[in-house]
Amino acid sequence: MLTELSKKSINVKKVAKRALEDKSVLSELLEGVLSKKETIRFNSFKVLMFISEEHPKVLYARWDFFADLLSSPNTYFKYIAIYIITNLTKVDTKSRFETIFNRFYALLDDKSMIPASHVAGNSAKIVKAKPKLQTKITNKLLAIDKTHHHPERRDLIKGYAIEAFSDYFEGAKNKRKILNFVQAQTESKSPRTRKKAKEFLKKWEE
Numbered sequence: 001m002l003t004e005l006s007k008k009s010i011n012v013k014k015v016a017k018r019a020l021e022d023k024s025v026l027s028e029l030l031e032g033v034l035s036k037k038e039t040i041r042f043n044s045f046k047v048l049m050f051i052s053e054e055h056p057k058v059l060y061a062r063w064d065f066f067a068d069l070l071s072s073p074n075t076y077f078k079y080i081a082i083y084i085i086t087n088l089t090k091v092d093t094k095s096r097f098e099t100i101f102n103r104f105y106a107l108l109d110d111k112s113m114i115p116a117s118h119v120a121g122n123s124a125k126i127v128k129a130k131p132k133l134q135t136k137i138t139n140k141l142l143a144i145d146k147t148h149h150h151p152e153r154r155d156l157i158k159g160y161a162i163e164a165f166s167d168y169f170e171g172a173k174n175k176r177k178i179l180n181f182v183q184a185q186t187e188s189k190s191p192r193t194r195k196k197a198k199e200f201l202k203k204w205e206e
Helices: 014-020 022-031 038-054 058-062 061-069 075-091 096-109 111-130 131-142 149-173 174-185 191-204
Strands: none
Touching: 014 022, 014 038, 038 058, 038 075, 038 131, 058 075, 058 149, 061 096, 075 096, 075 111, 096 111, 096 131, 111 131, 111 149, 111 174, 131 149, 131 174, 149 174, 149 191, 174 191
């Protein structure tokens, strides 16, 4: 399996099928995402992402493995955890996400803006899987200015938050607060965030 994961081109569906049929292959993929070799790490992640999207219950049994990565000093490991955990929330019958909610959203204030951006960007999926958490998640995103990041980086992270807001705004409980937040970003120093803010307002402002 390591030989296959070392190749630049990998058949994600084929390897995923093998992992679903053989637990030892799945274990190798979990080891692979921790590999120091970038190709192995990336290919393992691609396969695990596919499994988390198509067969999330298989990885739900490995929840703790991914939850532990949220506390890793390695930014890429946090990135992996954010995406896999987000996909697993739709089958989270034991409310495991609720127990790690604060740890997950603490990444908005991570030393790196990469986990922060992707936590913000994945929030709409979590809201849709966990509608009872909508207000808590909205409040976390509205508080990005309270994070330690440099103002220009905060502006970038806000762009990801706006994308998330747009995906669940129709059913949002705090529409006015969200609109005020987005309107403020039309003056953002980030061209990307300004663009996202204007697109949002064009779509949702009454």
